[in-house]
Amino acid sequence: MAVKSHTEESVVLRVTELGKEYKLYTSPRQRFQSLLTGRARHRSHWALRGVSFSLVRGQCIGVIGDNGAGKSTLLKLLAGTLRPSTGTIERVGRVTAILELGAGFHPDFSGRDNLYFGASLIGIDPEQMHRLEPEIIAFSELGEALDRPVKTYSSGMAVRLAFALVTAVQPDLLIIDEALAVGDQHFQKKCIERILAFRKNGCTILFCSHSPYHIRHLCDAALWLEGGQVERFGPTEEVLAGYDLHSRKREILADDDRASLSPQPASAVAADQIAPPAERGGAHIVSVEVANLHDEHDGQPRLLQSSDLVVTITARGRGAECPHIGFMIEQSQGVGITSLATHEDGAVPVQLADGTWRAVLTFPDLPLHSGSYVISAFLFDETGLAVYDQWFQFMHFRFIFPKPLPGLVRLPHHWS
Numbered sequence: 001m002a003v004k005s006h007t008e009e010s011v012v013l014r015v016t017e018l019g020k021e022y023k024l025y026t027s028p029r030q031r032f033q034s035l036l037t038g039r040a041r042h043r044s045h046w047a048l049r050g051v052s053f054s055l056v057r058g059q060c061i062g063v064i065g066d067n068g069a070g071k072s073t074l075l076k077l078l079a080g081t082l083r084p085s086t087g088t089i090e091r092v093g094r095v096t097a098i099l100e101l102g103a104g105f106h107p108d109f110s111g112r113d114n115l116y117f118g119a120s121l122i123g124i125d126p127e128q129m130h131r132l133e134p135e136i137i138a139f140s141e142l143g144e145a146l147d148r149p150v151k152t153y154s155s156g157m158a159v160r161l162a163f164a165l166v167t168a169v170q171p172d173l174l175i176i177d178e179a180l181a182v183g184d185q186h187f188q189k190k191c192i193e194r195i196l197a198f199r200k201n202g203c204t205i206l207f208c209s210h211s212p213y214h215i216r217h218l219c220d221a222a223l224w225l226e227g228g229q230v231e232r233f234g235p236t237e238e239v240l241a242g243y244d245l246h247s248r249k250r251e252i253l254a255d256d257d258r259a260s261l262s263p264q265p266a267s268a269v270a271a272d273q274i275a276p277p278a279e280r281g282g283a284h285i286v287s288v289e290v291a292n293l294h295d296e297h298d299g300q301p302r303l304l305q306s307s308d309l310v311v312t313i314t315a316r317g318r319g320a321e322c323p324h325i326g327f328m329i330e331q332s333q334g335v336g337i338t339s340l341a342t343h344e345d346g347a348v349p350v351q352l353a354d355g356t357w358r359a360v361l362t363f364p365d366l367p368l369h370s371g372s373y374v375i376s377a378f379l380f381d382e383t384g385l386a387v388y389d390q391w392f393q394f395m396h397f398r399f400i401f402p403k404p405l406p407g408l409v410r411l412p413h414h415w416s
């Protein structure tokens, strides 16, 4: 299925009826017997089946799906590190893949030696590599560590080296597997900037991520895999909306299962239990205060005792950069109500004397009906693309609207 109409010349990747079968043997002996006798003794597992799509030049496509849906298998097939069992892949131009970053490095050789070795594998000849070396080294920020054996590197250092090498030359098609989930904040930001620059220059990007946020902001189309097959392929928002519904249904089922095992009180959760381990010294959310919340009792979430919801979010940024702040309200059963962010609204957090940044968000005359709600706060970089920190569903509260009307919200409206 094509995402948008395009001429044949602009297609850089065409995948037709692609499939990957894994043969599962119960023991090495069974595998051996099957090799000897030629009789199939395996169970067949199709990690990918009947996948067809095409990408045109300059398109950025996000691949989403649950664990085990076949995303990595698809990316490895496209990168050529796995052979398909069925179907064809037609690629035009130079293709590079950032898969399992750093996995291909030789641990006993230095970072520099590995650069030359890795370059030859992705089609960069030694002369070209000689020219690119300073820029690759600068991007990796490894300094003197470059001449140490790679086995002495942290995983973050290996990733920096691999990303710097693989993106040293702009390819026609760049395949990225969760690269943004690794590395520190500073590195994530550099990765995003480089990906955006490639995109601007017409590079086609295939990007696999568990982060709908990054898919939404970087990709113009999305491919949703489910059980190894294409569930949906099309404009990002439409596919993400379908996947969001699917994920919520799955979470509700999982919650029901958990509840039947060990009932949990629906009480407010302390922020410090949920807040991710913000790298101390890095950008992080410092506090989120909600005005007029009455203390909880009887295990109930705290009650908002005002018709206005006023939330003050304070965060520590990175260097002189002005970060952005996001906020989300959901119904406690997991139905999303609203997500907002300073960068989406053209607002700017204010810097306080102690260097922290603060944004105060006010919902005047909160247009919600009576019910239980849960809030989340997010900290972004200055572009709104890198997520520095998130306090996800960290606080529940109750709200009582005096009139018992059915529904979720009171939308702005008028009668005539």
Ligand SMILES: Nc1ncnc2c1ncn2[C@@H]1O[C@H](COP(=O)(O)OP(=O)(O)OP(=O)(O)O)[C@@H](O)[C@H]1O
Pocket (backbone or CB within 6 Å): 022, 023, 045, 046, 047, 065, 066, 067, 068, 069, 070, 071, 072, 073, 074
């Ligand atoms: N080498 C292998 N041998 C047998 N089965 C495999 C192998 N590699 C992957 N699989 C199976 O293929 C299916 C797809 O796996 P894949 O790693 O592509 O999923 P994924 O969508 O990338 O998952 P995740 O989000 O967890 O990384 C899974 O059922 C997995 O168990």
